[in-house]
Amino acid sequence: MNVLLLGSGGREHAIAWKLSQSKKLGKLFIAPGNAGTATLGINADIALNDFEALAKFVIDENISMVVVGLEDPLVNGITDYFGNKPELQKIRIIGPGKIGATLEGSKEFAKEFMVRHNIPTAAYISITAENINEGFRFLENNNPPFVLKADGLAAGKGVLIIDSLEKAKAELSDMLNGKFGQASKKVVIEEFLQGIEMSAFVLTDGKSYKILPEAKDYKRAGEGDTGLNTGGMGCVSPVPFADNDFLKKVEERVIAPTIAGLQKDKIAYTGFIFFGLMNNNGNPSVIEYNVRLGDPEAEVVLPRLNTDLLELFIAASEQRLNETKIETINQTCVTVMLVSGGYPGNYDKGKEITNIENTIGSLIFHAGTKISGNKVVTNGGRVISVSSLGESLAVASEKSYYNASIIQFDGKYYRKDIGQDLLKYI
Numbered sequence: 177m178n179v180l181l182l183g184s185g186g187r188e189h190a191i192a193w194k195l196s197q198s199k200k201l202g203k204l205f206i207a208p209g210n211a212g213t214a215t216l217g218i219n220a221d222i223a224l225n226d227f228e229a230l231a232k233f234v235i236d237e238n239i240s241m242v243v244v245g246l247e248d249p250l251v252n253g254i255t256d257y258f259g260n261k262p263e264l265q266k267i268r269i270i271g272p273g274k275i276g277a278t279l280e281g282s283k284e285f286a287k288e289f290m291v292r293h294n295i296p297t298a299a300y301i302s303i304t305a306e307n308i309n310e311g312f313r314f315l316e317n318n319n320p321p322f323v324l325k326a327d328g329l330a331a332g333k334g335v336l337i338i339d340s341l342e343k344a345k346a347e348l349s350d351m352l353n354g355k356f357g358q359a360s361k362k363v364v365i366e367e368f369l370q371g372i373e374m375s376a377f378v379l380t381d382g383k384s385y386k387i388l389p390e391a392k393d394y395k396r397a398g399e400g401d402t403g404l405n406t407g408g409m410g411c412v413s414p415v416p417f418a419d420n421d422f423l424k425k426v427e428e429r430v431i432a433p434t435i436a437g438l439q440k441d442k443i444a445y446t447g448f449i450f451f452g453l454m455n456n457n458g459n460p461s462v463i464e465y466n467v468r469l470g471d472p473e474a475e476v477v478l479p480r481l482n483t484d485l486l487e488l489f490i491a492a493s494e495q496r497l498n499e500t501k502i503e504t505i506n507q508t509c510v511t512v513m514l515v516s517g518g519y520p521g522n523y524d525k526g527k528e529i530t531n532i533e534n535t536i537g538s539l540i541f542h543a544g545t546k547i548s549g550n551k552v553v554t555n556g557g558r559v560i561s562v563s564s565l566g567e568s569l570a571v572a573s574e575k576s577y578y579n580a581s582i583i584q585f586d587g588k589y590y591r592k593d594i595g596q597d598l599l600k601y602i
């Protein structure tokens with residue numbers, strides 16, 4: 177089966193790597209891909225929201241499945257676009273339709289869904305310019321820190337956590353005035369949840385689901401969780417504090433009611449659901465839904481999967497996921513993200529990356545890289561995700577850190593403390 181994978185991050189390199197292990201895979205195309213995916217398939221330079229061009233490519237290349245790695249095309253309706261065209265209907269799309277993708281595309285929609293289906297989440301209020309005074313009152317009646325979220329997609333920047341009431345009020349006004357463009361014309365204000373974060377993942381066909389290994393992401397740029405928010409600086413799976421009791425609660429209180437909720441609401445859904453969770457004294461609350469795998473979560477989740485990913489996708493697209501079994505590798509996976517100096521602020525691109533061939537014992541997933549002449553050069557903020565499996569968190573992280581030190585490019589930076597906070601739970 178020929179497959180087209182959409183995206184260009186470490187997540188997509190990891191998905192491409194896992195798909196490449198399948199005997200069922202024919203040709204693999206990645207749009208737009210990166211220097212890493214180019215070693216596993218054929219990169220195609222097509223804009224991800226040019227559905228017409230993607231459809232033409234799918235037909236020309238005899239592609240039977242499109243795997244959508246990132247949220248943008250899903251929120252923009254790629255699955256419905258293919259589903260509504262007779263000549264494209266037989267193409268299997270891994271990723272929900274526009275309504276399902278709204279679980280990520282609108283915080284308000286996600287909140288209403290969770291309330292409707294009794295899924296634990298922080299108390300909230302939804303505010304527009306019309307009811308801004310209600311927003312001010314909600315803030316006055318709550319204690320800091322205050323959590324303000326742009327309703328729409330804001331490239332991971334739309335969540336503000338603020339300590340002072342005055343500043344929260346000012347930010348609410350700025351957001352409604354377009355601080356994050358159209359995305360913040362509506363703002364969800366919510367109660368601040370205490371606890372420690374982790375993420376759970378399922379693949380679903382809308383009826384049944386398979387739970388993938390859980391993970392913990394490190395979002396802040398600086399060691400000790402300081403500095404600006406990034407797309408993710410590293411990740412660990414499994415998560416030592418997520419014991420069986422907690423994971424059982426996650427399934428019973430969050431995962432199962434979410435899938436049942438999709439059915440009750442008649443939302444067809446084939447793809448991943450990523451549950452951003454807060455663990456508060458052993459009880460899970462949902463912080464957010466994403467309608468795809470995480471990045472860098474995919475770079476630790478997929479290496480722990482001992483099951484043919486393409487077979488799972490085929491089963492999901494035929495609503496036969498209940499017939500499949502997921503086998504997990506009982507080792508720890510740690511990934512360390514090598515980033516361009518200055519990220520998530522301004523950074524240079526085009527720096528030559530060397531020494532990848534001298535790494536030993538890790539999976540090297542490319543993120544912002546491209547081929548330039550006969551060189552591999554940096555092409556983004558997050559450049560390479562170094563993932564390693566090991567018998568323990570300490571062993572896996574030692575391998576990743578060894579190889580992180582080997583790979584070279586001008587301005588290379590990475591956090592040295594990925595997973596350190598988890599050692600106390602082991």
Ligand code: AMP
Pocket residue numbers: 298323325332335366367368369370373395452463464
């Ligand atoms: P989100 O984009 O919704 O995942 O939010 C980004 C980050 O903000 C999350 O990963 C949390 O660290 C934090 N956050 C979001 N909502 C809350 C909340 N209600 N309470 C505490 N922290 C939150």
Ligand code: GLY
Pocket residue numbers: 393407408466469470471472473
């Ligand atoms: N690492 C967080 C995300 O993919 O949304």
